[in-house]
Amino acid sequence: MENSKKISRRKFLSLSLLGVGGVALISLNPFSKSTSSNWRFFTNDEGVLVDALAEQIIPTDESMGARDAGATNFIDKQLMGPYIRYQETYRKGLKAIQETCKTNFKKSFEALEWEEQTKFLQSMEAGKIEGSNWEKGFDKEFFELIRSHTMQSFYGSPRHGGNKNNVSYKMMRLDYPVIIGQNRYKV
Amino acid sequence: MENRHVNAIIVGAGAGGGVVAKELSVAGLSVVLFERGAWATYDDIDTDELNSQRAHALSNGYGPDNVRNKRVKIYPDGSSKIVLPTEAYSNNAACVGSGTVSYGAMAWRYMQEDFKLRTTYGHVEGSTLEDWPISYEDLEPCYEKAEWELGVAGDDSQNPFAPPRNKPQPMPPFSHNKEAQMLHDAALRLGFHPFPIPMLRNSVPYGGRPACYRMRTCAGFACPVSAKAGTHNTVIPIALESGNCELRINSVVSEIIVNDQGKITGIYYFDANNKKQKQTADIVIIAASATETPRLLLNSKSKFFPKGIGNENDWVGRNLQGHAYTGAFGIFNEDVFDDLGPGASVAICDFSHHNKGIMGGGMLANEFIRMPYLFSDIRPPGAARWGAEHKDFQRKNFKKVAQVIGPYQEHPVFDARIDVDPLVKDFWGIPVARLSGFRHEKDVEGCKFMSEKAELWLKEAGAIYTWQNVGGGKGLSGGQHQAGTCRMGNDPKTSVTDKWGRVHSVPNLFIADGSLHVNNGGFNPALTIMALGYRVGGYIAGEWSKGNRFK
Incomplete structure (x- = not known):
């Protein structure tokens, strides 16, 4: 490493x-899977899907959503570091989402209407996705993983690749960097 | 080269071990203090929530690491799983000072009743609750030493339920932040008795360290100016300055050595280069935590101790306790967050004991500031866990939510335990700790009772919407307030150590951490672990000066 x-x-x-x-x-x-990928771990296609998933989990409204704040960059970066143990789960889970969408809707996940995407993720969250790609409980488990990682990307420190320009702290009216007492240079 | 023989080995530089190191080395004993982690500094993680000891998402900022450490957990349905430190160590740390580097630093004394639980509540079916072999009065001078040598800010005279004391706390209490002031006023209206939480944190300069400047990132983080007192910035430096104490960091103790006469002569450990080494000593003191201490005893099997040291009667690792955290949340119309850290500031002990039909109880206090990622999991029941509604809640309510929470005193349960896994080993090849068992079913009733009081308090303070988070439940205990696994007692058949922390069957082996707790009080246990460090360390030093070599 x-x-x-x-x-x-x-x-x-x-x-x-x-x-x-x-x-x-x-x-x-x-460690890159493909020399043509823009990402460290994800393929370009996977990157597009993770963008769409992150945008559903924390959507753009009056302020930036998780996609534009760098969720995919965050997850991709951690999968080559502390979250190396989740690499196979992501590879398998992302593939399962796309294959299920193609079987059921003849479209990739990111090409679905917003409401269809939401419904799909709600089924995952409830553990109700069917199909040979999903062993018992894997839909729920993978949704939880990507949900928590997206939350980390958006609400954690920008040093890890998400929360671009402290967007979530600004949204929450939380001064950052902290201005009381001894201030320090933040990287 | 062989290590020089010393008078005492201490395993673990946390709340208990750090204090013992100081007591012994100042008394003139030669000491080696072992710590599996490293020296931690503020700059290791700065204010980075995802690496803090509280959120521990990407790592445990203050150890242990995910690469070399693991445990096995057995769940209520019988299934078992190998778990990593960030997944299931529940804030347990590994560094010089251990949990006292990144804790919230509440400085509670247990109450008189906590030492006499059996006398106060009688036998409870399915629980091993018992009186301690020592009373509050026995430990009082040690609490005082901990308060004055490490430094506590507080004023017990404002708490009518506080146990008697000989000397006040050395520093004045902290002023309340906005949320705590609202709760303070509401508590008075309800007839409760609010007071400022005692803290191992400087309200004024003390011990050569400056006063706290109220960071929002405190619990879960190191202090940038060392205003928070742990053993790493108080007693351990004194031990090192004595010239009698050597601190060996990144050193993982694997086994207690028993010679061919059945005597304990030292320990084996893996040094910073992962090389197995031997250290001999006259006395061995284990202060590795209520999870790692029993693991070490159980991993030290020999023909003299076929079931592990001190485990003749199968009590090592038993009665694993933590706290069933329980309380309530409230949303207010206006901002209650004024960014004056660390957040937790006001407490009540009105429900700590003598609640009709409830064993024990616990203190209730407002909670430490939750940083944005942890807050993303705080939602009323049924609220969206993601999507536009979730984001909007985060935006609108981050500064409007207050939480009142407390550590409910659990019923000790014999089958809630630490043992060692027969198959799984860590990076060094040492069998890992295995955690199993359930909380007592009555814990839920106590938690429900306390959560109702917490909710009532928040409503009185003006919360427009409240909900309870009830702790307890059928699940494994232990975690950040781990305790009870090498209980002290007068009867060797039903305890592991005597009232001085000495293992019944071994004259020169002591324990000095939360493992000794017979029960865990309704309070954060750090000050009690420190006080026990003074008791055990003071006893050894006193006997040593009289010529006792514990042979």
């Missing part, structure tokens, strides 16, 4: 001078 994070400063500088720093860093990661 440690090695994958390390890239020499010189190499980084030369890459960023070429104007491809961000993308290059990711594609150099040997």
